[in-house]
Amino acid sequence: MSRRQKVALAVLMLPALAVVVAFYAVPAVMTAAMSFTDMDFRLRWNFVGFATFLRMAEDFLLPGILQNTIVYTFATLALFNVGLAVLLALATTFVPDRIGRVFQALWLLPRFTPPIVYGIIWMWILDPTGAGLLNSLVVAAGGRPVNWITDYPMAVIVLTNGIIGASFGMVIFYSAIKSIPRDYSWAALADGATWLQQVRYVTLPLIRWPLLFVTAYQTLSLLTSYEYILIITGGGPYFASTVWSLYAYNLAFGGYFANYEFGYGAALSIVLVVLGTVASIVYWRVFRFRDMMAEPKIEVM
Amino acid sequence: MPELAQNRPAAGLRADPRVLARERRRERALAFGVYAFLIIVSLPLVAGYGWLVLNSFSTELVHGVWPEGFTLRHWRFLWEPPSDYYPDLWRTTWNTLWLAIGMTVTMVAVATPTAYALSRMKFRGRSLFLALTLILHAFPGITLLIATYYVLRTLGLLNSIPGVFLVKAALMLPLGVWVMKGFYDAISWDVEMSALVDGASRIQTWYKVMLPQVMPGVASISIFSFIYGWSEYIYVITFIQDKNAWTLSSYINSIVGDYRFLDYGLLSATALFYIAPVLLFFFFTQKYLMRVTIGGTKGGS
Amino acid sequence: MARIRLEGLTKAFGPVVAVNDVNLSIEDGELLALLGPSGCGKSTILLMLAGIYRPTRGDIYFDDQRVNDVPPKGRGVGLVFQSYALYPHMTVFDNIAFPLRLRRAKREEIERRVREVARTAQIEELLARKPSQLSGGQQQRVALCRALVKEPELLLLDEPLSNLDARLRIETRTEIKRLQRELGITTILVTHDQIEALTMADRIAVMRSGVIEQLSKPQELYERPANLFVASFIGDPPMNLVRMEFRNDGGMPRLETAGLTIQLPPSARPQLERAEGREVVLGVRPEDLRFRTEPAPGLPVAQVFMLEPLGRDTLVDMRAGQQSIRALVPGSSEAKIGDTVYLQLEVEKLHVFDGVTGVRLDLGAGEQPALRVEAKGGA
Numbered sequence: 009m010s011r012r013q014k015v016a017l018a019v020l021m022l023p024a025l026a027v028v029v030a031f032y033a034v035p036a037v038m039t040a041a042m043s044f045t046d047m048d049f050r051l052r053w054n055f056v057g058f059a060t061f062l063r064m065a066e067d068f069l070l071p072g073i074l075q076n077t078i079v080y081t082f083a084t085l086a087l088f089n090v091g092l093a094v095l096l097a098l099a100t101t102f103v104p105d106r107i108g109r110v111f112q113a114l115w116l117l118p119r120f121t122p123p124i125v126y127g128i129i130w131m132w133i134l135d136p137t138g139a140g141l142l143n144s145l146v147v148a149a150g151g152r153p154v155n156w157i158t159d160y161p162m163a164v165i166v167l168t169n170g171i172i173g174a175s176f177g178m179v180i181f182y183s184a185i186k187s188i189p190r191d192y193s194w195a196a197l198a199d200g201a202t203w204l205q206q207v208r209y210v211t212l213p214l215i216r217w218p219l220l221f222v223t224a225y226q227t228l229s230l231l232t233s234y235e236y237i238l239i240i241t242g243g244g245p246y247f248a249s250t251v252w253s254l255y256a257y258n259l260a261f262g263g264y265f266a267n268y269e270f271g272y273g274a275a276l277s278i279v280l281v282v283l284g285t286v287a288s289i290v291y292w293r294v295f296r297f298r299d300m301m302a303e304p305k306i307e308v309m
Numbered sequence: 310m311p312e313l314a315q316n317r318p319a320a321g322l323r324a325d326p327r328v329l330a331r332e333r334r335r336e337r338a339l340a341f342g343v344y345a346f347l348i349i350v351s352l353p354l355v356a357g358y359g360w361l362v363l364n365s366f367s368t369e370l371v372h373g374v375w376p377e378g379f380t381l382r383h384w385r386f387l388w389e390p391p392s393d394y395y396p397d398l399w400r401t402t403w404n405t406l407w408l409a410i411g412m413t414v415t416m417v418a419v420a421t422p423t424a425y426a427l428s429r430m431k432f433r434g435r436s437l438f439l440a441l442t443l444i445l446h447a448f449p450g451i452t453l454l455i456a457t458y459y460v461l462r463t464l465g466l467l468n469s470i471p472g473v474f475l476v477k478a479a480l481m482l483p484l485g486v487w488v489m490k491g492f493y494d495a496i497s498w499d500v501e502m503s504a505l506v507d508g509a510s511r512i513q514t515w516y517k518v519m520l521p522q523v524m525p526g527v528a529s530i531s532i533f534s535f536i537y538g539w540s541e542y543i544y545v546i547t548f549i550q551d552k553n554a555w556t557l558s559s560y561i562n563s564i565v566g567d568y569r570f571l572d573y574g575l576l577s578a579t580a581l582f583y584i585a586p587v588l589l590f591f592f593f594t595q596k597y598l599m600r601v602t603i604g605g606t607k608g609g610s
Numbered sequence: 611m612a613r614i615r616l617e618g619l620t621k622a623f624g625p626v627v628a629v630n631d632v633n634l635s636i637e638d639g640e641l642l643a644l645l646g647p648s649g650c651g652k653s654t655i656l657l658m659l660a661g662i663y664r665p666t667r668g669d670i671y672f673d674d675q676r677v678n679d680v681p682p683k684g685r686g687v688g689l690v691f692q693s694y695a696l697y698p699h700m701t702v703f704d705n706i707a708f709p710l711r712l713r714r715a716k717r718e719e720i721e722r723r724v725r726e727v728a729r730t731a732q733i734e735e736l737l738a739r740k741p742s743q744l745s746g747g748q749q750q751r752v753a754l755c756r757a758l759v760k761e762p763e764l765l766l767l768d769e770p771l772s773n774l775d776a777r778l779r780i781e782t783r784t785e786i787k788r789l790q791r792e793l794g795i796t797t798i799l800v801t802h803d804q805i806e807a808l809t810m811a812d813r814i815a816v817m818r819s820g821v822i823e824q825l826s827k828p829q830e831l832y833e834r835p836a837n838l839f840v841a842s843f844i845g846d847p848p849m850n851l852v853r854m855e856f857r858n859d860g861g862m863p864r865l866e867t868a869g870l871t872i873q874l875p876p877s878a879r880p881q882l883e884r885a886e887g888r889e890v891v892l893g894v895r896p897e898d899l900r901f902r903t904e905p906a907p908g909l910p911v912a913q914v915f916m917l918e919p920l921g922r923d924t925l926v927d928m929r930a931g932q933q934s935i936r937a938l939v940p941g942s943s944e945a946k947i948g949d950t951v952y953l954q955l956e957v958e959k960l961h962v963f964d965g966v967t968g969v970r971l972d973l974g975a976g977e978q979p980a981l982r983v984e985a986k987g988g989a
Contacts, residue, residue: 016512017432024423024482031479032445035456042456051459095346102343111347113595114354120591120598122540124561125580129357131565132364132573139573141356171354179602203339225447232449235543239562253452260455261547273455280452288447292440303623304431305498306505307664499695502662507709507756508683517708521699 039281042274049268060275069247069255077251080165080237081230088170089226090219093177098207100178101185112182115175127239130168134240157241161249165237172236177222184218185211221295228287232280253280365578383574387582391564391575396552398560404470405539405556405583411474412538413531416485419478420530421523424489425515429501442483442490450480454547461548468551473544481537485530488601492526493519529597536587536598557583612686612763612796613638614659618668621654621820628654630820631668639794641787643811645801647843651820652800656766659798661685672763683712685764688757688795692769694749696741702728702752703737709760727755730789747778754786758793765790765797771806783809804844808832816840834961838968841893841961847925849893850935853965856888865892865962869931870910872955881971882962889965896925896938898959901951903944909952914945928953 046056064070096115100108118126133141136155143153157164188211196206212219234254237243243250243258250258260273368378386398426432427439457476458467466472496519504514520527542558549559561579568575591598614636621629629651636642644652657663659670661682670677677685696705703724710720728734731751741749750770757765770786771779787810790797801807807814808828815825816839824836835841841849854865854872863879865872872892874882882890901912912935916927924943928935928951935953945951962971 013511016510017426017430019512020422020426020430020515021438023419024486027419027475027479027482028441028445030460031457031476032448032450032453035453035460038456038459039453042459051462092350096350099343099347102340103347111351113591114351116595116598116602117358117591118354119602120536120540120587122558122561122580122583122587123542124558124565125361125540125584128561128565128576128580129361131569132360132577133353133357135570137570141353141360176602179599183603202335228447228449232452234451239542239565256452257454257547260458270455270459277452277455280449284447284449284452285444288444291447292444304429304435306429306502306662307431497693497695499691499693500697502657502660502682503689503691503695503756504697504708505662505682506660506685506687506689507760508712509708510683513712518697521697 036281036285039274039278042270043278045271045274047270047274049270051270056271060272063272064275069250072247073250073252073255076162076247076249077231077253079162080169080249080251081227083162083166084170084173084230085223085226087166089173089177089230090223092170092174093222094181094212094219096174096178097181097185098211100182102203108182112175112178115178118172119175123235123239126168126172127236130164130240134164158245161241161245165241165249165251168240169230169233169236173226173230176226180218180222181215184215188214224287224291224294228284228291232284252276256280361577361581361584364573365581383572383578384582386575386579391568394567395560395563396555400553401555401557401560404554405558408470408474408541408545408556409535409538411471412478412481412541413534415474415478416481416534417527417531420482420485420489421520421527422515424486425493425519427486428490428493429519430511442486446483446487448483451543454543458548468549468554470549470554470556473541473548474538476548477538477541477544478534481534484601485534488530489523489526492523496522525597525600528594529600532590532594532597533601536590540587612672613674614764614796614798615671615674616655616668617671619655619658619665619670620667621651621658621663622666628820629658632820632822634815634822634825636796636798638796640812641790641797641799641810643799643801643807643814644817645804645807645814645843646817648802650817652817653768654820656689656768656798656800659685659764660687660689660766686760686762687764687766688760688762689766690750690753690757690768690770692772694741694753694773696749696752696756698741700740701737702733702739702741702744705741705752706737706755706759709756713760723759724755727759730758731755746773746775747782750774750782754789758789758795762795765795767797767799769801769803770799771801772803779806786810804846808844816843818843834970835893836970838891838893838963841963841970845895847896847936847938849895849961850899851963852892852933852935854890854892856882856885856890858883865890867931867933870933872910885964885966885971887964887966890971891963891965891968893961893963894935894955894959896936898956899935899937900939900954900956901926901928901937901945902954903949903951905950906952909954912951912953914943914947914949914951917943917945917947 041053043060044055044057045052046054046059096111100111102108103111132139134156135141135143136153136157138144138147138153140153140156142156146152146154192210192214193206196210201209232253234243234251234257237249237251237254238257241249243254243262247255256273256276259269259276261268363376365383366379366381367376368380368382369376390396390398427435427442461467461472461476464472466475500518500522501514504518505511509517540558541556542562545556545558546562549555552559557579561576561583564576564579614634616632616634619629619632619634620627632651632655634642644655646652654663658665661677661680661684665678672685697708700708706724706727707720710723715723724737725734728737731754733748733751733755736744736748736752741752744752750773754770767786771782774782783806799807799810808831811828813825814828814831816823816831818839824831824840826834826836831840831844835844835849838851842851852867852870854867854870857864857866858879862876863874863882865874902909910930912928912930914926914928918925918927919942923938923940926937926939926943926945928937930953963969964971
């Protein structure tokens with residue numbers, strides 16, 4: 009490469025490189041380093057060896073939080089991010105395109121709604137008095153208002169995250185189903201298959217790769233996301249709907265203790281960081297992204 | 310699918326009219342079922358967003374659902390803050406806009422050239438950088454939040470809008486690069502080779518020939534970044550305490566804290582105020598948003 | 611204008627060798643066609659000439675100046691792609707003006723030269739349009755104008771006619787040839803279409819798997835294919851090729867296969883003995899093969915099993931022994947399906963190739979061999 013070529017390449021690549029270093033590489037290394045300190049709001053690097061990890065082993069809250077995390081991740085995934093997503097994709101491909109697009113838009117809307125606004129909508133739907141949507145139905149049916157958020161916190165976080173999560177799979181599956189050559193369904197029809205049989209024997213087998221992809225990606229994103237939980241239940245009551253990532257966040261910045269436990273928070277985070285890194289690399293291999301890295305056809309700069 | 314149903318070959322010429330009638334009934338039942346499913350699962354969404362609008366303009370919601378009496382009372386916050394605690398709404402709105410624009414500009418400025426280099430240029434480390442882009446695309450950046458706080462503090466970017474949009478743009482960069490790369494990949498090599506033969510350098514080729522052709526991609530990631538910047542919650546709440554740097558997320562978050570069960574009118578009006586630009590974008594640019602949502606996952610399917 | 615010389619030119623993409631040790635020189639003002647099936651390396655040579663690809667080994671000379679390291683913009687090359695590769699966001703005028711603008715030509719000069727070249731190609735009235743508003747033929751002309759406007763030393767045409775419909779292709783063929791003659795530009799035409807190459811080129815290089823199989827004038831390519839590949843590639847319908855065994859009893863060379871024996875004159879022997887094995891391949895072009903329906907003793911017998919009328923000619927599918935043979939006869943055929951016919955072979959129209967290497971064997975060069983062809987066994 010000549011000098012000029014190097015300059016050209018640097019102009020194009022350096023900003024991205026700087027961003028990646030500043031906001032991925034440095035924080036990742038720093039999270040690892042912090043996890044061996046007892047850093048608090050004074051942000052002092054006081055290394056304490058494996059103390060934070062020992063604390064993790066002894067933390068009486070963690071078993072419950074771990075259980076919440078697993079229930080939250082896999083229930084949301086199964087019921088909504090994959091389950092409802094497949095149903096929505098099938099339904100929106102079944103109805104005429106125009107109608108299908110309207111429903112898809114409706115389901116995509118929460119994804120682009122400011123989280124706090126989305127949270128407010130749910131606060132109203134789940135309001136513990138008769139003022140909320142659900143309770144006004146309960147009251148109309150002759151029941152007494154239910155305090156949904158405190159009585160069913162896990163169900164609430166699964167439902168509220170699931171409604172957002174379903175649209176991702178819906179869009180992916182929709183385009184996958186649309187790209188199935190029509191010959192397949194015609195062949196199936198000619199063989200006398202009903203719509204359900206078509207779905208079972210033609211559609212689903214043909215979209216198994218997107219299914220795997222959505223499952224993999226959404227597992228990782230659910231494991232680490234907590235924004236909507238923070239807004240809607242705050243992880244409560246007490247720790248009843250606190251998941252691992254939210255616990256880490258709350259230790260550092262959250263309300264319960266307000267004691268800025270950066271060290272312990274980082275130790276909890278590093279578990280997710282390692283998990284995330286390993287999973288991302290595995291996905292990269294499994295989904296054969298390497299195949300998409302075709303060589304450029306121009307060899308001069 | 311429905312036209313398929315019509316094209317469906319009769320089950321042989323020998324078909325019994327009773328069998329045909331039963332088939333038709335079955336098809337109609339299926340269509341009914343699909344529509345019923347779509348409508349029922351979508352009801353909470355329609356109700357939720359509908360409530361935002363109705364509630365913010367009505368004096369009272371009977372049983373929390375039925376609007377009664379038109380009023381602009383809930384929109385008082387536009388000219389007078391809910392209490393002395395709150396900063397000026399317009400300043401806050403401006404901050405939000407600044408965050409959205411800053412994020413968009415950063416994203417476009419960094420992703421567009423990088424994606425070109427990754428898509429089209431041959432250099433050492435290219436495949437490594439491409440792999441990194443994909444791995445980071447799956448990697449949950451939110452797990453680095455605690456360390457990112459430290460980085461921003463060190464850079465003196467806490468309590469500032471640029472701090473937030475730099476972090477947020479960095480986290481979305483892999484997606485942006487990947488989507489833009491898709492747009493570059495779609496341009497024929499012949500066109501680029503022609504430009505080189507016509508006497509352009511690589512950089513000239515990029516901005517004179519390639520860039521005009523990936524404008525739909527630039528539009529896509531711009532709109533996407535703008536909406537996500539505008540809506541940002543968690544990084545704003547965590548990194549910005551200074552009321553002068555609040556965005557609408559912090560503002561409404563605070564209103565939720567103060568008036569949650571007291572004044573749904575105020576809650577819904579501020580929420581509607583916040584989401585209005587998003588709705589506008591969403592309805593007019595859905596095509597672009599879909600492109601990013603799907604484009605970010607190509608290869609998985 | 612330039613003389614072009616390629617010396618030992620080789621291009622490898624990883625383990626795949628796309629172009630292998632190609633030596634070639636192109637005279638000033640000549641139109642040379644690189645002809646071959648897709649993937650034969652012809653486009654790779656073109657892109658190396660344009661400076662898009664770097665040669666792995668070997669050198670490229672423009673007028674005795676080595677240009678391996680000269681970037682595309684320094685080479686003075688005009689390039690027309692099969693896809694035309696017009697810049698979709700620019701008008702026709704801007705497309706043609708692009709190379710001049712990059713050279714920072716003066717505004718008036720750009721205006722003048724663009725109009726001039728557009729007039730030559732008769733697209734003046736299209737200058738304000740966008741490429742998407744043009745037909746394929748018009749886009750093709752624009753691409754040609756863009757390549758010509760910078761007055762290139764060397765014009766490279768990559769399958770320039772493939773995306774045009776049949777009628778337009780014939781017109782454009784003549785048009786390009788005319789322009790090239792008038793301007794006297796050294797031109798390299800890459801094509802997989804033999805008609806295109808045969809009609810347009812001064813010389814043709816037939817390529818396969820990165821190697822030039824034969825370089826010669828169009829007529830010679832047809833009349834004296836240098837090897838089996840060229841023989842089977844050139845000509846439509848393709849040459850009949852029959853694998854036969856070479857026998858040599860008492861100095862009388864003979865070719866044999868089941869149901870067919872061909873007696874050759876003694877003068878053919880030295881050539882045939884150069885064949886590496888005992889096997890040779892006999893080739894006859896369908897248009898050179900005649901037959902008669904009246905019995906003629908001594909001629910090979912065949913059975914007609916299919917007639918394909920092509921309008922001006924008729925293609926007759928026959929079977930001789932186990933060999934399938936085709937003849938192209940003018941007008942409609944007298945023979946009918948199932949007829950027995952007698953093949954008439956003219957010795958100067960026969961091609962013989964080494965059964966192992968595929969190299970052409972010239973039978974008693976120049977000498978008129980007293981050929982006797984006789985049938986043996988039942989058909």
